[in-house]
Amino acid sequence: MDRRTYLKGIFAAGVLGTASFSLFKWFDLNKPIDASALWDKKALIAEMAEMIIPRTDTPGAKDANVHTYIINVILNCNPVRQQHKFYYGLEDLEKYAQDQYGKDFLKCDASQKQSILEHSAKNAEYSNRILNKINNKLLGQSFFSKLKSLTVEGYCLSMAGATQGLAYDYIPGKFEACIPLKPNQKSWATK
Numbered sequence: 001m002d003r004r005t006y007l008k009g010i011f012a013a014g015v016l017g018t019a020s021f022s023l024f025k026w027f028d029l030n031k032p033i034d035a036s037a038l039w040d041k042k043a044l045i046a047e048m049a050e051m052i053i054p055r056t057d058t059p060g061a062k063d064a065n066v067h068t069y070i071i072n073v074i075l076n077c078n079p080v081r082q083q084h085k086f087y088y089g090l091e092d093l094e095k096y097a098q099d100q101y102g103k104d105f106l107k108c109d110a111s112q113k114q115s116i117l118e119h120s121a122k123n124a125e126y127s128n129r130i131l132n133k134i135n136n137k138l139l140g141q142s143f144f145s146k147l148k149s150l151t152v153e154g155y156c157l158s159m160a161g162a163t164q165g166l167a168y169d170y171i172p173g174k175f176e177a178c179i180p181l182k183p184n185q186k187s188w189a190t191k
Contacts, residue, residue, distance in 0.1 A: 032080060044094070046061070049062070049155075053152070064165075066158065073150055081140065085139075085146075089144065093143075096116060120144045124143065125142060
């Protein structure tokens with residue numbers, strides 16, 4: 001066998017292997033997500049949202065039904081790639097919990113859940129802000145960043161969050177652009 005023919009064959013096999021894998025991943029990321037699979041993870045999403053905004057003297061994320069808001073926004077307001085990224089992030093989190101503690105995330109105690117979320121948050125972003133901006137532009141928000149932003153957004157938009165978690169002015173007066181907050185005062189629900 002001629003050396004040139006052999007090298008051409010090796011190169012062609014490498015290119016075909018890479019192209020077929022890339023094509024497979026592209027189809028996998030662009031197929032519609034199964035909505036029932038995400039709804040099956042409702043308890044997991046609710047528990048993680050509750051870890052982000054826990055119940056104190058104000059209602060927590062579970063009380064505000066933030067988990068249904070998160071699922072609805074992911075399914076109805078995000079592109080297919082972002083839906084897959086969120087779903088695969090949930091699966092990775094469950095896999096990490098299983099590998100580290102030998103049980104599901106929902107069966108872990110509070111300190112284990114906290115360490116799992118800290119691990120997820122640490123791996124969500126780079127230490128360099130410019131790399132984070134580039135990553136967000138090219139690949140979209142990471143799973144944990146998306147979860148945090150949707151949790152806060154859903155909580156502030158909910159009735160329980162807006163009226164009990166934030167300072168709500170039932171009859172707003174005149175508009176004042178900058179109002180200093182008093183010590184221990186809640187943030188305003190209305191602007």
